[in-house]
Amino acid sequence: MTQQNAGRQESPRPLAERGQPIVVGVDGSPSSLRALRWAVGQAGLVGAPVEAVIAWQDPAGYGLGFDWGLVPLESESLAAAAEKVLADSLAQVTAGQQTGVPSTQVVPRVVQGHPAQVLLEAARGAQMLVVGSRGHGTLAGMLLGSVSQQCVQHAPCPVLVVPAVPQPSPATAPGTAG
Numbered sequence: 001m002t003q004q005n006a007g008r009q010e011s012p013r014p015l016a017e018r019g020q021p022i023v024v025g026v027d028g029s030p031s032s033l034r035a036l037r038w039a040v041g042q043a044g045l046v047g048a049p050v051e052a053v054i055a056w057q058d059p060a061g062y063g064l065g066f067d068w069g070l071v072p073l074e075s076e077s078l079a080a081a082a083e084k085v086l087a088d089s090l091a092q093v094t095a096g097q098q099t100g101v102p103s104t105q106v107v108p109r110v111v112q113g114h115p116a117q118v119l120l121e122a123a124r125g126a127q128m129l130v131v132g133s134r135g136h137g138t139l140a141g142m143l144l145g146s147v148s149q150q151c152v153q154h155a156p157c158p159v160l161v162v163p164a165v166p167q168p169s170p171a172t173a174p175g176t177a178g
Helices: 028-048 075-095 115-122 137-142 145-152
Strands: 024-025 049-057 106-112 128-132 159-162
Touching: 024 028, 024 115, 028 049, 028 075, 028 128, 028 137, 049 075, 049 115, 075 106, 106 115, 115 128, 115 145, 128 145, 145 159
Parallel strands: 024 049, 024 128, 049 106, 128 159
Antiparallel strands: none
16 A cells, blocks of 8 residues: 555556546545545445545655754655554544445555645546645745645646635634624
């Protein structure tokens, strides 16, 4: 399930075997959990499998210590952490499924690489790509670069961006005078 070689790409999925999946990006955030829930629900309606994809990469500058000595790179632990986040996210979402409803096939994938690039590659041959939005404002989105924005602009299939749930401000919170 884990791809160790960043330069190696996974081969495209055989469409005849699984049908066109709904691919969903997962990173453990509340918005990615909402995206995963939506993807699983939609897949159940249309009879499609779900590919839940998490991407991991070595942090920039990782490996250099304060004295410029090399710190050992623990790629296996980063991959294992990503695998755990994905497993926990899947468990959280599937625990809420109703009994008696046919279960949706969910294929977990842990891939090394930049999240946008990994999701765009996974979306080849998919019927839809689903991602969450962390809700960064316009300035933060421009400065940071947005995975969801990259997916919307470059995906080879339709993309659904599940919005973040806005937190109520104290003035508009239930039970407050406003």
